[in-house]
Amino acid sequence: MSQAPIAGRLAYRRSRHIREQIIEWLLLSSALVAVATTVGIVFILVKESLVFFGQVSIIDFLTDSQWTPLFSDPHFGIWVLLSGTLTSSAIALCVAIPVGTTLAIYLSEFASARVRETAKPILELLAGIPTIVFGYFALFFVTPLLKIIYPELPGFNLLSAGLVMGVMIVPYISSISEDAMRAVPMSLREGAYAMGATRLQVALNVVVPAAFSGLAAAYILGISRAVGETMIVAVAAGMQPNLTFNPTDQAATITAYIVQVAKGDLPHGSVGYQTIFAAGLTLFLLTLVFNLMGYFLRKRFREEY
Amino acid sequence: GQQSDSPTPGASPSAPTNTVIGIDGSSTVYPITEAIAEEFQLANQGKVKVTVGVSGTGGGFKKFCRGELDIANASRPIQKLEMDACAQAGVKYFELPVAYDALTVVVNPQNEFLSTITIEQLKQIWAPESQGTITRWNQIDPSWPDAEFKLYGAGSDSGTFDYFTEAVVGKAKASRGDYTASEDDNTLVQGVSQDLNALGYFGYAYFAENQAKLKALAVVPVAGGAGVLPSEETVINGSYTPLARPMFIYVSDKAAARAEVRQFLNFYFENIATLAAEVRYVPLPPEAYLTIKKHLDDNKMGTVFGGEPATAITIEELLRREASL
Amino acid sequence: MSVSEGLRATITRAKRNDLIFVGLGIAALLFAASTFVALFLDMVGDGMSRLNPGFFTEFASRRAERAGILAAWVGTFAVMIVTALVAVPIGVASGIYLEEYAPKNKMTALIEININNLAGVPSIVYGLLALGLFVHTFGLGASVQTAGLTLALLILPVVIVATREAIRAVPGSIREAAYALGATRWQMVSDHVLPYSMPGILTGVIIGLSRAIGETAPIVTIGAVTFIAFLPPAPVTSSPPFLNFDWLSSPFTAMPIQIFNWTSRPEEAFQANASAAALVLVVMTLLMNAIAIWLRYRLRRNLNW
Amino acid sequence: MNDEQKKPDPSTLEKKAAALALNFFYGQKQALKNINLPIYDRKVTALIGPSGCGKSTFLRCFNRMHDLYPGTRYEGQIRLYPDDVNLLDKAVDPIEVRMRLSMVFQKPNPFPKSIFENVAYGLRIRGEKRRSVLMDKVEEALKNAALWNEVKDRLDELATTLSGGQQQRLCIARSLASEPELLLFDEPTSALDPIATASIEELIHQLREKITILIVTHNMQQAARVSDFTAYMYLGDLIEFGWTDDVFFRPKEKQTEDYITGRFG
Amino acid sequence: MNDEQKKPDPSTLEKKAAALALNFFYGQKQALKNINLPIYDRKVTALIGPSGCGKSTFLRCFNRMHDLYPGTRYEGQIRLYPDDVNLLDKAVDPIEVRMRLSMVFQKPNPFPKSIFENVAYGLRIRGEKRRSVLMDKVEEALKNAALWNEVKDRLDELATTLSGGQQQRLCIARSLASEPELLLFDEPTSALDPIATASIEELIHQLREKITILIVTHNMQQAARVSDFTAYMYLGDLIEFGWTDDVFFRPKEKQTEDYITGRFG
Numbered sequence A: 001m002s003q004a005p006i007a008g009r010l011a012y013r014r015s016r017h018i019r020e021q022i023i024e025w026l027l028l029s030s031a032l033v034a035v036a037t038t039v040g041i042v043f044i045l046v047k048e049s050l051v052f053f054g055q056v057s058i059i060d061f062l063t064d065s066q067w068t069p070l071f072s073d074p075h076f077g078i079w080v081l082l083s084g085t086l087t088s089s090a091i092a093l094c095v096a097i098p099v100g101t102t103l104a105i106y107l108s109e110f111a112s113a114r115v116r117e118t119a120k121p122i123l124e125l126l127a128g129i130p131t132i133v134f135g136y137f138a139l140f141f142v143t144p145l146l147k148i149i150y151p152e153l154p155g156f157n158l159l160s161a162g163l164v165m166g167v168m169i170v171p172y173i174s175s176i177s178e179d180a181m182r183a184v185p186m187s188l189r190e191g192a193y194a195m196g197a198t199r200l201q202v203a204l205n206v207v208v209p210a211a212f213s214g215l216a217a218a219y220i221l222g223i224s225r226a227v228g229e230t231m232i233v234a235v236a237a238g239m240q241p242n243l244t245f246n247p248t249d250q251a252a253t254i255t256a257y258i259v260q261v262a263k264g265d266l267p268h269g270s271v272g273y274q275t276i277f278a279a280g281l282t283l284f285l286l287t288l289v290f291n292l293m294g295y296f297l298r299k300r301f302r303e304e305y
Numbered sequence B: 001g002q003q004s005d006s007p008t009p010g011a012s013p014s015a016p017t018n019t020v021i022g023i024d025g026s027s028t029v030y031p032i033t034e035a036i037a038e039e040f041q042l043a044n045q046g047k048v049k050v051t052v053g054v055s056g057t058g059g060g061f062k063k064f065c066r067g068e069l070d071i072a073n074a075s076r077p078i079q080k081l082e083m084d085a086c087a088q089a090g091v092k093y094f095e096l097p098v099a100y101d102a103l104t105v106v107v108n109p110q111n112e113f114l115s116t117i118t119i120e121q122l123k124q125i126w127a128p129e130s131q132g133t134i135t136r137w138n139q140i141d142p143s144w145p146d147a148e149f150k151l152y153g154a155g156s157d158s159g160t161f162d163y164f165t166e167a168v169v170g171k172a173k174a175s176r177g178d179y180t181a182s183e184d185d186n187t188l189v190q191g192v193s194q195d196l197n198a199l200g201y202f203g204y205a206y207f208a209e210n211q212a213k214l215k216a217l218a219v220v221p222v223a224g225g226a227g228v229l230p231s232e233e234t235v236i237n238g239s240y241t242p243l244a245r246p247m248f249i250y251v252s253d254k255a256a257a258r259a260e261v262r263q264f265l266n267f268y269f270e271n272i273a274t275l276a277a278e279v280r281y282v283p284l285p286p287e288a289y290l291t292i293k294k295h296l297d298d299n300k301m302g303t304v305f306g307g308e309p310a311t312a313i314t315i316e317e318l319l320r321r322e323a324s325l
Numbered sequence C: 001m002s003v004s005e006g007l008r009a010t011i012t013r014a015k016r017n018d019l020i021f022v023g024l025g026i027a028a029l030l031f032a033a034s035t036f037v038a039l040f041l042d043m044v045g046d047g048m049s050r051l052n053p054g055f056f057t058e059f060a061s062r063r064a065e066r067a068g069i070l071a072a073w074v075g076t077f078a079v080m081i082v083t084a085l086v087a088v089p090i091g092v093a094s095g096i097y098l099e100e101y102a103p104k105n106k107m108t109a110l111i112e113i114n115i116n117n118l119a120g121v122p123s124i125v126y127g128l129l130a131l132g133l134f135v136h137t138f139g140l141g142a143s144v145q146t147a148g149l150t151l152a153l154l155i156l157p158v159v160i161v162a163t164r165e166a167i168r169a170v171p172g173s174i175r176e177a178a179y180a181l182g183a184t185r186w187q188m189v190s191d192h193v194l195p196y197s198m199p200g201i202l203t204g205v206i207i208g209l210s211r212a213i214g215e216t217a218p219i220v221t222i223g224a225v226t227f228i229a230f231l232p233p234a235p236v237t238s239s240p241p242f243l244n245f246d247w248l249s250s251p252f253t254a255m256p257i258q259i260f261n262w263t264s265r266p267e268e269a270f271q272a273n274a275s276a277a278a279l280v281l282v283v284m285t286l287l288m289n290a291i292a293i294w295l296r297y298r299l300r301r302n303l304n305w
Numbered sequence D, E: 001m002n003d004e005q006k007k008p009d010p011s012t013l014e015k016k017a018a019a020l021a022l023n024f025f026y027g028q029k030q031a032l033k034n035i036n037l038p039i040y041d042r043k044v045t046a047l048i049g050p051s052g053c054g055k056s057t058f059l060r061c062f063n064r065m066h067d068l069y070p071g072t073r074y075e076g077q078i079r080l081y082p083d084d085v086n087l088l089d090k091a092v093d094p095i096e097v098r099m100r101l102s103m104v105f106q107k108p109n110p111f112p113k114s115i116f117e118n119v120a121y122g123l124r125i126r127g128e129k130r131r132s133v134l135m136d137k138v139e140e141a142l143k144n145a146a147l148w149n150e151v152k153d154r155l156d157e158l159a160t161t162l163s164g165g166q167q168q169r170l171c172i173a174r175s176l177a178s179e180p181e182l183l184l185f186d187e188p189t190s191a192l193d194p195i196a197t198a199s200i201e202e203l204i205h206q207l208r209e210k211i212t213i214l215i216v217t218h219n220m221q222q223a224a225r226v227s228d229f230t231a232y233m234y235l236g237d238l239i240e241f242g243w244t245d246d247v248f249f250r251p252k253e254k255q256t257e258d259y260i261t262g263r264f265g
């Protein structure tokens, strides 16, 4: 190719070129803020956790069956808090995934445009309610309600916290799933309808598999929300660190523990206080695992319509 | 200027009317300081601004010892770790007891068999060794029913927990773990009021506001003695022991040098007696306040507790210690 | 029609399943909606009596009947301004970078995984980050700016994702049209992609803000104050330079904190205050969501490619 | 046009279906105007006409596809023989109609399932569960669609991994598996390259031995190549219908001639 | 074919551009193979060929549209006259190229802005800010695109409220406003109805007085109607190029003839 100088009318305009470059760098640096945030989170959590693990063996942390870091006889078994977190999340997901998915399918495949356009915003409003409000709702409304059916239920329990958390997550799941389903092109549905499939058959056999990666994303976000939810469990699940997977028990979760200690009376820098960073790190890693799983699921099953 | 070393947020050296007195710390002390701050600002028509936070005693001291606060609310004396931090940052402080809280042991109002309990019995119930073994009323006293009890208490991150364990079990932070813990005392109230076999403890204010839903137990300090119910009188006369505990504010030396902080502290000690009672705490006798106030005037700084937790501090004992400063 | 009896029975069965599912869908919808209604009525019942003008114009007080939410709503408002001012430019710029500029390489993949992950990081972990970074390392204190920055980081992924989706909805043909006329990349973005994706971006921003507005855990963790009987300094002054940024470093309280504080008061009367404040907060989020829906509807009318 | 020699009078042929005074409306907009068109049994009928003239709309009336969208309205009849019922009758279940009349679309639209499951789908929703029956029918359909050799070793792979032409043949196999009486093709090759197009056209040639076909195409060469009858539509009207070579070489209407020779508009 | 009488030897004509040994690659896939094609000044050149043969790919080389997508690669030259530079040279700024060579797409793609702003956009990015100049040029361009009368009273309305044919003429006006030297049309009428198509063809007729035009079309009738020269492409190769009526009525290649008479594949 000729590298001869190009006639003026077609040569690069330097000023324009430089301006474009600068803009690109600015945009890139904005995108890096998100990376910096993660780095910041990891840095803070790891730095403070190192102090903690300097005094508590990581083996104990992972294997001890008691969590009494603030007692005179301290134990640091994170499993105790994890069990609470996992149980409440599992209850929440048992509500949120079926209800959310059913709703999404209903809105996307069955409901009329009118119903959909009315229902979606209302559901999104549910997602906008401050979680602390949900917390007191669980404690003062749902728990007494459950007690009518099951009088033995303690005043604080994972069950009502989990249920309310599930309701809170429903809109996240239904909204994202519904978007994913609506993105499935009509031509795919028509293919199935043309063979004589009913709406439900089309929904379950064609739309749901086609929207799989979107559904996975919705579920993963739901899990992250459940695992990371703080105020509902702090208020309604009781603060008793229990190694239990029984929904009718009361138990502490990682998040509830952190928020409580963060405003408690412990001297900062003490091992007891440092536990919140170790717990925070655990929580971060837990959600990281779920999110990475979601990412790869999405990548693997990216829709090619 | 007077502010340069006090980076209180919002402080603007050029405009003294914008001065802010930053207070933070214990949620237990909060209602008292809040009441004072409210009245003080009214009396001042907002010329001096006061903020009160609830970061917990630990969070308060953390900021206090970094020089970020003027006053720290504390539901326990300053501890060794925090004294070191303060010393390192060159923060000196006045330790000012402001009122008493009577930790109240409560049961469900429908509980017929309990109205008095001894410290010994409480210890039996709450000791770490009891976890999993002592779970029924009749294990404490055979005349009590054969039913499982449910325990409610302060979160292990709180000063209340530290104090109660020290006073009852004899060792701070020594407690059984299988009880419902909450930082939010209302949830404890809720729990005890709904549970026939509940026993719990929390600050007097929460009992006082919910007397219809709860029943306070008279506590027998030493075996064979008489039960004492918590009240202003029993705290002041020292008979409600060991569950009466003092609460403090800590004022940094630099803040104390500021006119508006002085003004605030003066207001504090003039009004504490009425306001503390209003928010259901037990004020100290007037002469006690005079002694304490005098530390401030005499520039007597430091703590009288040596960084150790302390219990069974009656007002008398407190004053004795204060005098030693 | 002549289809075999067996087939007709199969069809009938399939259609019955359809009906059953519609029932389930409606039940799920009613379930979600009735939770919302129950929650709302619960709050109205408890808090309505406190909703008088004074409630909005009074500061907090130890006397429940005198206490108001002036400092709380002003604080929330100030924090939201900072949050929006930080999150919107950075989030939109990141979204633009990722959609319009980023080459498909490892670094972009990393940024993407990272943003996906941040979207699922529990809010309390952001609180820990803010405590370590903004409060302690940068010494910003528990101020409006700290809370604003924290919540900005928290909603950054929401804004980025919404921006990207809105940008992706702009058809490639519009981009090619602009390029074909000789537009540079940035001209194409600023003249076309950005304006046309505004409805989507705005919706994302508002949804992000309505999430931020109800967040309790992170602000509790950074240690926002609770009693404050004055407002941050006004951002505009009567003397030159007419702008005043002191409000950024002013202490503040926010609606969720106020609610949290009131619910933990011993006096029964404060519970009504808490309900009333929660009601105000919910109505605030409802309004924001309503605005988002309205905007989305209004602005999208013009965009039918 | 390939059967020029044996070209009897259409009225002697057996009909598979017929549109009678068919009108169709999208909301207020009338897309089909009084269409009367016979579809002869085991013949290929091509629908041609400029874009937007209503070809797809007409085709989709046959399997009641429009029922899926609100605001659409049929008038008149489409009779299906030998039962002689009106497909558009409210009392007729569209699901039953669609089980008898299969449709292949412009863009290949395989389900996001395995190749096997795609072809078996029609049988499954008919309640067939026996693996061996399914297997046999799938094989037969894939053979009929001239795809068996290419996919027999990868029946469990995702259908979306096939090439465009293969996907379209898969969609045809999917339609064939449930043994429809009438196959509806809506521009089945417009998204395909010439080679894939040729293979689909070849397939249509073979299929017409057994099955009635109605095909929409925008490609006049294709219509000429594959069909026995051609219908020319314009702006919702049926302008001309007849043997394909008559329509192409001896059009009765000036309009048809203009379109076919490229002078319309 | 309208200019049959005055048909000089092409080599005597002035060239506006020329592809020289042009190869083009999408990643590994070669989409254009050694294309040599002159584009004569102020003539209409039509590109025809079956779907996927590389017509659009070729057209988009001229204004460096492929630069926007990663993994594409040019080889060879496209020379632009009278400057006589290689448009594909790395040292050539694609922005400058696009400012001189304008493109109109298959589907009308007006910006969702006012009619006025659509047409003025090319001038705006050239830095023109004076309202009066913009107004004049917009009017001129709309007149040249035969749209002025229809829109002169509604210049502030959204362009998307126009009908399809009007939108496409608006896109042409948008291209014309910045006075390009070469207009590239990629199937500009394939999304339009016959009436709108006719109006665009009429417009092309008028424009060729002033401007060089390269048009891709899948409609052979259209190529025959509007172009002076026709190039027939097949699977990335340029098979035949010449005066339109020669290519249509006296094709040199068997392949071209087959395609034009509908017998390919």
Ligand SMILES: Nc1ncnc2c1ncn2[C@@H]1O[C@H](COP(=O)(O)OP(=O)(O)OP(=O)(O)O)[C@@H](O)[C@H]1O
Binding pocket: D026, D029, D031, D049, D050, D051, D052, D053, D054, D055, D056, D057, D058, D218
């Ligand atoms: N869903 C719809 N709502 C309203 N009008 C529609 C709808 N679908 C099609 N139309 C209109 O009905 C007319 C016939 O459309 P149809 O799709 O049947 O045309 P066609 O002949 O298949 O065209 P093409 O060759 O482009 O596929 C057109 O004017 C079209 O704009």
Ligand SMILES: Nc1ncnc2c1ncn2[C@@H]1O[C@H](COP(=O)(O)OP(=O)(O)OP(=O)(O)O)[C@@H](O)[C@H]1O
Binding pocket: E026, E029, E031, E049, E050, E051, E052, E053, E054, E055, E056, E057, E058, E218
């Ligand atoms: N972005 C791309 N990446 C890879 N291959 C492509 C891409 N775009 C087009 N191709 C391939 O390049 C070849 C030429 O495509 P092109 O779009 O130029 O064809 P065309 O002649 O314009 O066809 P049509 O008439 O359908 O528009 C085709 O085989 C096509 O599949």
Ligand SMILES: [Mg+2]
Binding pocket: D055, D056, D057
């Ligand atoms: Mg069609």
Ligand SMILES: [Mg+2]
Binding pocket: E055, E056, E057
């Ligand atoms: Mg093309």
